[in-house]
Amino acid sequence: AILAQARAHGSQPPTPLRRGGPRRREMSVKCIREHTGKALLHKHLPEISGGKHTTGCPGVLVSPEVLDKTSGQTWDSILDANPWLKTEKLVAKPDQLIKRRGKAGLIAINKTFDEAKAWVMERMCKEQKVETVTGQLTHFLIEPMVPHKQEQEHYICIHSTRYEDEILFCHDGGVDVGDVDAKAERMQIPTGAACDEAGITAKLLSKLDAGKKSGMASFILNLYKFYKDLHFAYLEINPLVMLDDNSVVPLDMAAKIDETANFLCAQKWGEVDWPPPFGRDAYPEEAL
Template identity: 35%
Template sequence: MARKKIREYDGKRLVTRHLKKRKGIKLGGAGTTDSSATAKAATAQVSSTKLKSASSPKSFYSALSEEHPWLLNTKLVVKPDMLFGKRGKNNLVLLNADYESAQQFIAERMGQEIDVSGIKGVLTTFLIEPFVPHEQEFYLCIQTVREGDRLSFGACGGIEIEENWDKVKSVVVPCGEPESASPIVREQHVYPLLADDGIPEHHKSTLADFITACFETYVELDMTLLEMNPLALDSSGLPTILDSRVELDSYASFKNAKVWGSDLEFPEPWGREKSEEERVVQAMDDKSGASLKLTVLNPHGRMWTMVAGGGASVIYADQVVQLGYGDELGNYAEYSGNPKEQETYLYARTLLDLVTHNADGGRRALLCGGGVANFSDIAATLGGLQQALTDFHGKLQMAKVKVFVRRGGPNYKAGLQLMRDLGNTLDIPIEVYGPDTNMTHIVSLGIRWIEEGY
C-alpha cells in the first residue's frame, strides 16, 4: 500500500461523483451543480499553469465562468489547494466573496512563498466553491489502520477540531467486512457514532445514510483516508462537504484508472518539488515492469545509497540515521523487480550525477547494498552499475567517492568479482561483500571512510 494525497479539487469531484450513484443519497449546498447521477461537484480550480496557458488572466476567468456559471451569481469561498491544513487558522480562506474579489484574492497570493507549520512553499493552486451558510459543523474521517477501517465522527467540526478531539467517537470496521453489507455497517458501526446529544435527532438518519455511503465509496475507490472537516447540513438538511482531504492507495491505480479518472494527479507534498533527477527516474519507473525509485534528501550529502529491494532500502536509511549520519544522507533509492541491465545503467547514471555533483574536497560514500535476491541476476544488475561507474570514473575520483557493495543471490559471485576488477581498472576504491557479511555492515564502513578524510 502507498498512501498518496490528492488535491481537494480532485477529491471532491471523485467523492461527489460516486456518492451520487448511491441510491437515496442527495448532496446539498456546494455538493453538486445539479441533481443528476452524473452531477459534478460545484468546485473550480485556478492554477498558475492554467493561468499561464491562457492569453490573459481576464480570458482565463471568463472561460472559467462559462464552464461554471454559478461563479457569477453565488457567494464564494476561495482557498489554496496545496495539500496542507489549517488554512483558516493561517488566514488563507476568503469567505462570502464575489467573483471579482475571488480573482483579486488569488492574484495577491499566487506565486507567494509562505510558511506553514515550519515548511516553506509556493502557492500555485487555488480552489473556488460556493459559500454555504450553515449553523452546525461536523467532523467525519475514515482511515485505514492495521485492524481495519476506522470511522470517526463528532458534532464539533471546524478549525477547532484538535481542541475538541475528546468529543470525537471512533469505531473500527474489521478487515474483510463485506462492502455489500451496508445495513450491517450502518447499524453496528455508524449509528453508535451518532449517539451524541450534540447531534439533532431528526438529522441522525440522514447522517447515518451519508456516512454509510461514504464508507462504501471509500472501499470501492481504494482510499486510505477520507476526511471531511467540516461537514455540514445546508438549509434543506442535506449533507454538504465544506473541506475535505482524500488519500488513495496508489498501488491500486492499475485497476482504478477509469474510476479515478485519467486527469487525476498525485502532487508533491507541500514545500517540495521533484528535482530533475527524480523526474527522470519517475519516467523510467512508469515505463518499466521493475520498480525504480529515487528521492533526493540532501543534495550536499556525503552518504548515498543505491539499494536493491524496498525493505532493504528502508533498513539502510534507518541504519545511517541510527549511526548519526542522517543529516549527511543524500537520498533514498530503491530498485527491484529484476530490472534490465540497461534500466539499471540509466538509473545508476542518474544517481551518480547527484553523488558527484559539486566536488568540495571531502570524501563521499556510495552504498550499493541489498539482501539476498530470489530471482534477480546479480551479475546483470551490477553490470548496469559497472557501465555507469565507468562513465563517471573521472568525476568519482574528483569527488573522492568510495563504493561499497554488498549483495547476494543468483550469480552474485560473478557480479562481485566484476565490481572488484572494475575498481582496479578504473583506479577508484570499491569494496565488495557477499551474503556472509551482515547486510548493513557497509554503512559503518562508509562512515569510517568519510570521517578518515577529515
C-alpha cells in the first residue's frame, strides 16, 4: 500500500535499498471488467470535473444467470432496469479481459435489443478461441452505440511506475492504432506533482485540431484526477471518441486497480467483480 499512502498524503514513497538499483513498486494490481471501469467513470467523473464532463450510459453486464428464469437476472429484469435497450441501437461484446475482440469477430454493432440478445445467447457459456487461448464466454456487455467518424477516434493510456505516472495519447486511435509505443505523445508526472491543462496541451495534443484541444485537455486532466482518486494502476481507452459537440466518450476500456488501496477506496469502488484472465477459471483463493 506504499503508493496508496503516498498518494493520500501527497508525498513521494520511500526508496528501498537494493543491489542493482531501486526496485519497482510492489502492489496487488488486479484487472477489472470494462463495465466496472465505465460504471466507475460514469459515477465519479461528473463530480470530479465539477459537472464539465459526463460519459453517458455505461451499459449493462449480462451473466449466465439469464439462462435460468428463476435467477436474479433475467432478460425481463434487464429490460425493466434499462429501458433504453428498446430504443437505442446497441453494441454487444464479451467482457472478460479479452484483447482485440474486434479482430476476433466478438463485437456486434448497430443491433436492436432482440438482435443483441440473440447474439449473446448464441455465445453464452460456449467455448471460444481467441488467438492462442480458448475459454468459455460467460459475461457480455451491452451498451448504446455511439455513431461517429474514424477521424474522431483517439487513444489514451495512463499507467503508473514506482515514482511517476505516465499518460500516452495518440490523435488517431481505434482498432488499427498500430504501435502505440512508437507513435504516442507522452507526459510523465512524478508522484505528488501537479498537472494542468496547459501542460497536457503542450505535451500530448500537438497533433490534435486546434478546436478540440481545450475540451480534450480538460477531459484528460479530469480523467487523470479520477485515475488517482480511485487508485487505478492502469487505464487504457481505445477508441476515445470526441464528438462534434466536443463531448468525449470512452468506447473501449481496459483497466487495473491497486487493490491495496481498498482501505481508502472501498466505498467509492463499491462491489467490484475481479474476473480471472480469459481461459482460466478463478482460483478458490480469489473468492476471498
